[in-house]
Amino acid sequence: MINLRRIGAVDGSVDAGTRRFHVVLDDDATVQLDDLIVCRQLLPDGSGEVAHYGIVVEQTGVLEGAQWPSDTRHVVDGTMPGEAVRRAEVLVLRTDPELWLAPNPGAEVHAATGDARTKALFEDQMRKPLAVGLDQSGEPVYADFTFMNGEQGGHVSISGISGVAAKTxxxxxxxxxxxxxxxxxxxxxxxxxxxxxxVFNVKGEDLLHLDRHNRLFDDDQRARWAKLGVADPQPFGQVEFHVAPLAGGDETQVVPDIASRRSDEVSIYGWTPEAFIRQGLLRFCFTESDDRSTQVGFVEQVVRTQLARHAHPLENEEGAVVIVPEAHSASRTFERVVARRPPAKPAGAGIVIRSWYDLLDLLAAKLDPDFGDEHWSGRTQPGTLMAFQRRLMALGPRLGHLIRCGVTEPVMRTSLTVVDIHSLHEAAQRFVVGALVSRVFEEKQGTGREPLRFIMLDELNKYAPRDGHGPLRELFVDIAERGRSLGVLLIGCQQAAGRVAEPVVRQPALKVAGRLDATEAVDYRYLTPELRERATRFLPGTMVLDQPLVPAPLPIRFPFPPYATNVSDAATGESDRAATASAFEEAGS
Incomplete structure (x- = not known):
């Protein structure tokens, strides 16, 4: 017990159990919530020693001898016998060795520091420790990276109130x-x-400045990063930004929809008609809210395959396709049809598709109830065909500008690929998320777990809702259940875990909660009752971490970022950037 500070003794006036016990605090002991403690005692048979490590979850005080409220004054002024007693309630985190024994009443309790703290937080059991925050005393808290990278577990789920919980x-x-x-x-x-x-940017243009210094970063925050082992924190070094084209106007003009960065600092993303058809992205134009009883989903499958069977690249015009009368594949299975790329053909070979609206014109003719092609309609009832077309026409002003020639889909070339979807209609947001996430997932099939692919997405309840069905929801469920074995790891954020598909919030090995809504806190069963109540009052920057190795959730904090996380904090002007960069260099030297 050398070098450990005594704080009190196990309370003998109440039961001390294997999961919780109380500590009577010494008069000079300063103990607060989330402090770590250790209590050691000899085994009853004298064969060795057992240590109980725990975390303070509640603290109370009482004046022993005071029966009525007025007695308090008398005890304090000495006219009535009594004594002030402070007690801390402790949740047991670990016993070493692992013996299910309750601590002895009256046993000395010490603050767990140094090696004792390491054992209390199971850091000695972690194969690949990664600092994931700071505790109440400013010391680093670690998580085992093997529970993040897919070796033993995968995925991270972050929950909390929008704008307050600091999920992103x-x-x-x-x-x-x-x-x-x-x-x-x-x-x-x-x-x-x-x-x-x-990384998907879903709010404003906030995440389009991660490569820039945060002009509000100061030396106090630098010291907190140093506690995490990062002496010279910098903005993200390798990051590319992709923004959607501006909707409306001339179909041949491609202009980035962005205000806070120059156009030469971003890439304009979208999908050419050829990419749209060969990747089968039509399926992400329909959601689980579409009426399945009308067989709209069946028509989508037929049309998706027919487009792939009849589409050839257009000669001398990259991204455009020509729909020819004769199919280039006899197969009716989409995956087989797109297994090979058909040869290019001239414009005169059929109907040229250069944009979303060309595609709508084609399908209007092919699905016409009176003069259409039954191979495209699947002999479906006219009402269903019209419902299918109505949905596609409604998507024109919402996502039509994303399907055109002259754009390229985002490719993950750097460490971080940030895709901005904040200005898009909700239907277009679902389309973009589905198209990109499915591509990442498909490319990892059969290639091994490494190198890893992380997907960071906020507002997960919009893409993988608790109820319903749909290709996007099923995609995220598949990633949650199989992604870790393929090396595809989801860092998902949501306001309320109860609104997200159950496997998507159940499978993550690391669960994190920021400030919670009081009406929804009860849904977070991995939190202790005390933390569920406290989480409704958390300030931004305070989170609760639950990980497999540690049997109880731990409150943590994380430092202010050196990179800009919104437009106003970014060092944007030349003089602003120079001054901020100089301050970073001086502080790091």
Whole structure:
């Protein structure tokens, strides 16, 4: 017990159990919630010693001898006998060795620091420790990276109230620790250079400045990063930004929809008609809310395959296709049809498709109830065909500008690929998320777990809702259940876990909660009753971490970022950037 500070003794006036016990605090002991403690005692048979490690979850005080409220004054002024007693309630985290024994009443209790703290948090059992935050005392808290990278578990689920819980900020902090620190790169190993993350920007243009210094970053925050082993925190070094084209106007003009960065600093994304058809992206134009009883889903499958069977690349015009009368494949299975790319053909060979609206014109003719082609309609009832076309026509102003020639789909070339979807209609957001996530998932099939692919997405309840069905929901369920074995790891954020498909919030090995809505806190059963109540009052920057090795959730904090997480904090002007960069260099030297 050398070098450990005594704080009190196990309370003998109440039961001390194997899961919880109380500590009577010494008069000079300063103990607060979330402090770690250790209590050691000899085994009854004298064969050795057992240590109980725990975390303070509640603290109470009482004046022994005071029966009525007025007695308090008399005890304090000495006219009535009594004594002030402070007690801390402790949740047991670990016993070493692992023996299910209750601590002895009256046993000394000490603050767990140094090696005792390491054991209390199971850091000695972690194969690949990664700093994921700071505790109440400012010391680093670690999680085992094997529960994040798919070796023993995978995925991270982050929940909390929008705008207050700092879900996106914490997700970015984790990515920064993985990609931008020497400890993170060491954990990634030989595949570090090829490990990549796909980040969706869903609010304003906030995440389009991650490569810029945060002008509000100061020395106090630098000291907190130093506690995590990061002496010189910097913005994200390898990041590309992709923004949607501006909707409306001339179909041949492609202009980025962005205000806070120059057009030459971003890439304009979208899908050419050829990419749209060969990747089968028509399926992401329909959601689980579409009426399945009308067989719209069946028509979509037939049309998707027919487009692939009849589409040839258009000669001398990249991305455009020509729909020819004769199918180039006899198969009716989409996967077989797109297994090979058909030869290019001239415009005179059929109907040329250069945009979404060309595609609508084609389908209007092919699905006409009176003069259409039954091979395209699947002999479906006219009402169903009209319902199918109505949905596609309604999508024109919502996502039509994303399907055109002259654009390229985002490719993960750098550590971080940020795709901006904040300005898109909700239907277009679902389309973009489905198209990109399915591509990442499909490319990892059969290639091995490494190099890893991380996907960071907020508002997960919009894409994988608890109820209903649909290709996008099933995609995320598939990733949750099989992704870790393929090396596709989801860092998903949502306001309420109860609104997200159950496997998507159940499968993640690491669960994190920020500030919670009081009406929904009861849904987070992995939190202790005390933390469920406290989580309704958390300030931004405070989270609760639950990980497999530690049997109880731990409150943590994470430092202010050195990278800009919104437009106003970014060092944007030349003088602003120079001054901020100079301050970073001076502080790091």
């Amino acid at each position: 900020s914490y997700a970015l902090f984790l990515l920064h620790m993985i990609f931008e620190t020497s400890a993170g790169r060491t954990l990634l190993g030989a595949s570090a250079a090829n490990t990549k993350a796909l």
